[in-house]
Amino acid sequence: MTTLVQAWTAARDRLKAAGIDTPVIDARLLLEAAAGATRADLLNDPHRLLTLDQTQALDDFMARRERREPIAHILGRKGFWSVMLNVGPQVLTPRPDTELVVIAALERLEPGRPARILDLGVGSGAILLALLAERPAAKGLGVDISEDALAVARENASNLGLAGRAALLRDDWTAGLEDEGFDLVVSNPPYIRTGEIPTLDPEVRQYEPLAALDGGPDGLDAYRELAPGILRVLKPGGGFVVEIGHDQGLAVTELFQAAGAADIELRQDLGGRDRVVAGRKKPLGITADNR
Numbered sequence: 001m002t003t004l005v006q007a008w009t010a011a012r013d014r015l016k017a018a019g020i021d022t023p024v025i026d027a028r029l030l031l032e033a034a035a036g037a038t039r040a041d042l043l044n045d046p047h048r049l050l051t052l053d054q055t056q057a058l059d060d061f062m063a064r065r066e067r068r069e070p071i072a073h074i075l076g077r078k079g080f081w082s083v084m085l086n087v088g089p090q091v092l093t094p095r096p097d098t099e100l101v102v103i104a105a106l107e108r109l110e111p112g113r114p115a116r117i118l119d120l121g122v123g124s125g126a127i128l129l130a131l132l133a134e135r136p137a138a139k140g141l142g143v144d145i146s147e148d149a150l151a152v153a154r155e156n157a158s159n160l161g162l163a164g165r166a167a168l169l170r171d172d173w174t175a176g177l178e179d180e181g182f183d184l185v186v187s188n189p190p191y192i193r194t195g196e197i198p199t200l201d202p203e204v205r206q207y208e209p210l211a212a213l214d215g216g217p218d219g220l221d222a223y224r225e226l227a228p229g230i231l232r233v234l235k236p237g238g239g240f241v242v243e244i245g246h247d248q249g250l251a252v253t254e255l256f257q258a259a260g261a262a263d264i265e266l267r268q269d270l271g272g273r274d275r276v277v278a279g280r281k282k283p284l285g286i287t288a289d290n291r
Contacts, residue, residue, distance in 0.1 A: 174229035249274030
């Protein structure tokens with residue numbers, strides 16, 4: 001029989017030997033899931049014995065992680081902002097960098113004021129549901145081309161008690177949406193250059209949906225559609241926030257300028273890399289750029 005601390009140590013060493021970048025954290029998370037344990041259990045009751053079923057479950061988890069399957073897929077869930085989401089191979093796993101989209105979006109959503117939010121490429125629902133959880137007076141629409149992704153988003157909305165305020169629609173970006181219907185539009189579109197896909201970590205290139213990654217030869221295909229589409233569906237004065245690749249700030253800014261956006265700003269992530277482009281649709285009566 002194996003104790004919690006023995007299992008943790010063995011799992012850590014096994015993942016380290018497999019070349020996993022974060023063997024200590026991954027081993028702990030997999031052990032907690034397999035043994036039904038908490039971090040406090042590992043600290044306060046390290047000599048608790050695992051059952052045979054728990055040992056087998058841990059071994060199964062370890063084998064999957066050694067094949068570079070993402071932790072979030074193995075566990076079936078991922079924390080993002082203040083919400084816990086179900087995730088899997090149908091959707092892009094939410095990244096910490098995407099929380100910058102949430103921060104910028106919340107600045108454009110006055111607390112207590114009703115608003116209509118549109119999330120283009122909603123995936124798991126991460127951005128939309130995080131915003132709705134923070135702004136109870138808001139309602140949202142999530143659009144995605146993938147019905148499998150929408151099924152995940154529906155499940156997450158239901159689990160979080162947000163289904164009544166989150167509608168979900170299968171569509172191609174803004175193609176089927178009415179003009180000037182939204183106060184805020186957010187998006188984390190595919191922006192990786194096609195030629196760079198083979199260089200991504202195995203956890204990404206082998207297990208995440210290609211359609212959520214591939215932004216075309218220069219990574220900008222989605223933004224060429226999004227910029228005019230977002231400006232069309234925004235109400236006058238409404239805001240937008242989109243995630244971008246680290247070297248796409250200028251190009252995406254120019255696309256939104258060409259579409260007629262105002263007050264465009266570029267924000268960096270914690271590493272000092274461009275990560276978010278935000279702005280708004282000009283209010284009625286404003287015709288000069290960025291006024």
